[in-house]
Amino acid sequence: MSKSEFIYTIYIKTTPEKLWDALTNVEFMKQYWFGTHCESDWRAGSSWRLVFADGQTADAGEIVESVAPKRLAIRWRNEWNPELKEEGYSLCVFDIEPTDSAVKLTVTHSLDKEGSKLIEAVSGGWPQVLSNIKSLLETGQVVLAQHVDCREKA
Amino acid sequence: MATNEDNVFKALADGSRRALLDRLRVCNGLTLNELCEGHEMTRQAVTKHLAVLEAADLVVTKWRGREKLHYLNPVPINEIYTRWIGKFERGRLQALDNLKEALEEDRHE
Known part of the structure; x- marks a missing residue:
């Protein structure tokens, strides 16, 4: 395998529009992304960054593709950890597909390097973020509410 | 489904x-x-x-x-985790936070 790649899927009882809003709305995001949030105007070519609760940039890059409410692709590089930053840009793609009774969200995060530490680092976080989005959209509450700052573990 | x-x-x-x-x-x-x-x-x-x-x-x-x-x-397994274990984990993290706060208060006195 020449690249590192993870794929996550989750089915959420909501509409593609509401899910798109959940992925791009700052206030919504702060509730499910453990205190961090993204800053962007979500248009292709625009800058994007993931910000810790204290304002420091966690990750940054740009929006590669933005087709509401179907597909969002972000060119994504770590900014706070030198070892991860050195790996360069990863690609994170959100695909939203309506199914009979729910909406399927697929997150594909990849980097053109075998054994990428960045992809490994985000791999633990995505399932929790997705579970939180699902819970928030379906019940109005997140399942895990605590703020997690990955810098503390480093 | x-x-x-x-x-x-x-x-x-x-x-x-x-x-x-x-x-x-x-x-x-x-x-x-x-x-x-x-x-x-x-x-x-x-x-x-x-x-x-x-x-x-x-x-x-x-x-x-x-x-x-x-x-x-791993998302479905994570859902099992958050449903049955996450709740306790949160309590444990809170307990650690409380402990830290209590110990640090002592130090400041």
Whole structure:
């Protein structure tokens, strides 16, 4: 395998529009992304960054593709950890597909390097973020509410 | 429906299927051939087990040219975790926070 790649899927009882809003709305995001949030105007070519609760940039890059409410692709590089930053840009793609009774969200995060530490680092976080989005959209509450700052573990 | 918890538990209730998930955890994105190499199962058995895992959303697939790649999707297992364990974990984290706060207060006095 020449690249590192993870794929996550989750089915959420909501509409593609509401899910798109959940992925791009700052206030919504702060509730499910453990205190961090993204800053962007979500248009292709625009800058994007993931910000810790204290304002420091966690990750940054740009929006590669933005087709509401179907597909969002972000060119994504770590900014706070030198070892991860050195790996360069990863690609994170959100695909939203309506199914009979729910909406399927697929997150594909990849980097053109075998054994990428960045992809490994985000791999633990995505399932929790997705579970939180699902819970928030379906019940109005997140399942895990605590703020997690990955810098503390480093 | 694919989110069905019953499907997840049924899929996990088999050693061969868990072995396939273990394999994908170590090396994600394998083809059927690559998955067959590591196991003493027939190709038909592996195919059948993968179908069960896919129906439970524990394995997702993606086409790369003519190759079908298999990925471990940990999200359903995470949902089991958050449902039964996450709650206690949160309590434990809170307890640590409280302890830290109490100890630091002592120091300031």
